[in-house]
Amino acid sequence: MWARASLRHAHTRNISSKPAASRSSSYGPAAAILGIAASYYFFSPDVSRAAPTVEDQVLSPTYFTKCSITSNENSGPDTRLVTVTVPAKSIPSTSSLHPIWSVYIKDDAIQVERPYTPLGGIDSDGRMRFWIKKYPRGEVGRWLHSKIVGDVIELRGPLQTWRWQPDTWDEVIMISGGTGITPFYQLFHSVISQMPTSSTCFTLLHSSKTEDELPPPAILDSLISYAKEHPSNFRVRLFVDTPAADIPEAQTGRIGRVDIERSLRKDVSSSTWLGRLLGQTEIPDLRQRKVLFLVCGPEPMLNAIAGPYGRNFSQGPVGGALAELGCRTDQVYKL
Structure with missing residues (x-):
C-alpha cells in the first residue's frame, strides 16, 4: 500500500522490477x-x-x-x-x-x-x-x-524496515496517510504501549481523505484510548479532507508545517503577546533537539512532508515541510 503493509510501505514493488524495501538507516x-x-x-x-x-x-x-x-x-x-x-x-x-x-x-x-x-x-x-x-x-x-x-x-x-533504538530520541513524531499507519501501529503495539513511563514522547499525526477511510476501530480505538490514558507519553491527531461527523477527534484539513510544529512537546509559539494573539509561530531550532520524524504514506503526502525518495529508494535529502523546519538528515526517516 502506498504506505506499506496493508501498507505499501511507501513503495510497493514487483518482484521483477524495483529493488527492495529496506533502506539504510541514518545511524552511520x-x-x-x-x-x-x-x-x-x-x-x-x-x-x-x-x-x-x-x-x-x-x-x-x-x-x-x-x-x-x-x-x-x-x-x-x-x-x-x-x-x-x-x-x-x-x-x-x-x-x-x-x-x-x-x-x-x-x-x-x-x-x-x-x-x-x-x-x-x-x-x-x-x-x-x-x-x-x-x-x-x-x-x-x-x-x-x-x-x-x-x-x-x-x-x-x-x-x-526500521529498528527502534531505545533512549535515542526525546520525541518521535510519526506522520502517516491511509494504510501508511500500519508500521506505526506495530511500533505502538510492540514498543509504545509497553513503556508508558518512557522518557520518549510519541505523537502520531494521521491523515485520511474521508471519515470512512480512517483506520477501523480495531486499529483506532486502542490508539485513542491509550492516548487519553497516557497523554504525556502518547498523542494522536487525526486529519480528514472533509468534516468527520462521528469522530470529534478528527480535524478537517491536511497535515502541514504548522501542524507539525504544534505537535512538538515544547511550546514553539512566538514569545511575544502579539504573536500569540495572531496565532503566529516561529520555526524551532530542531537541529539542537533530539526529535525524530517518521513518515509513511502515499507519495504526494510523503513528498510534501519530507521530500521524495532518492535514487533506488534511498532516503534522499530532506524536503517539504520538514526541510522548512530545518530538520537534519538523521532526524527524518521515510518508510
Whole structure:
C-alpha cells in the first residue's frame, strides 16, 4: 500500500522490477552499507524469483512459507483486515523481532509479491493481522481481498524496515496517510504501549481523505484510548479532507508545517503577546533537539512532508515541510 503493509510501505514493488524495501538507516556509514548489502541480497529480483517454498522451517526472508487465511473482514471502502496464520513449526521467536518489520506476500498465480506490515507483529499462535487496501492496479491487494478462510498463501520474511533504538530520541513524531499507519501501529503495539513511563514522547499525526477511510476501530480505538490514558507519553491527531461527523477527534484539513510544529512537546509559539494573539509561530531550532520524524504514506503526502525518495529508494535529502523546519538528515526517516 502506498504506505506499506496493508501498507505499501511507501513503495510497493514487483518482484521483477524495483529493488527492495529496506533502506539504510541514518545511524552511520556502517549501518548504511549493511542495509544496502541486505537490500541487494533479500530483495534483488533474481533472489526473490528463485526463492523456494520450504515447509517445517522457521520463517525466513530467503524462502517462502505456506500459511493459512484465518480471517478476512471488511473494514471500510476498499480495505480489509486479513489475518494470516503461520504453521506452528514456522513461528519465529518473538525476541528476534524488533519493530518495524514486514513480510512479503506472493500472488503465486502471477508470481508477484508485495511487502505488508503485520499490525501487532505475530502472536504465540502464529497469527499476523494486516490492514490491506485494494488498489485498481494493485495485483496482490486485489488478490488478498478475494481470499476466504482456509485459503493457503505464501510469504517470506520477516524483513526489517526500521529498528527502534531505545533512549535515542526525546520525541518521535510519526506522520502517516491511509494504510501508511500500519508500521506505526506495530511500533505502538510492540514498543509504545509497553513503556508508558518512557522518557520518549510519541505523537502520531494521521491523515485520511474521508471519515470512512480512517483506520477501523480495531486499529483506532486502542490508539485513542491509550492516548487519553497516557497523554504525556502518547498523542494522536487525526486529519480528514472533509468534516468527520462521528469522530470529534478528527480535524478537517491536511497535515502541514504548522501542524507539525504544534505537535512538538515544547511550546514553539512566538514569545511575544502579539504573536500569540495572531496565532503566529516561529520555526524551532530542531537541529539542537533530539526529535525524530517518521513518515509513511502515499507519495504526494510523503513528498510534501519530507521530500521524495532518492535514487533506488534511498532516503534522499530532506524536503517539504520538514526541510522548512530545518530538520537534519538523521532526524527524518521515510518508510
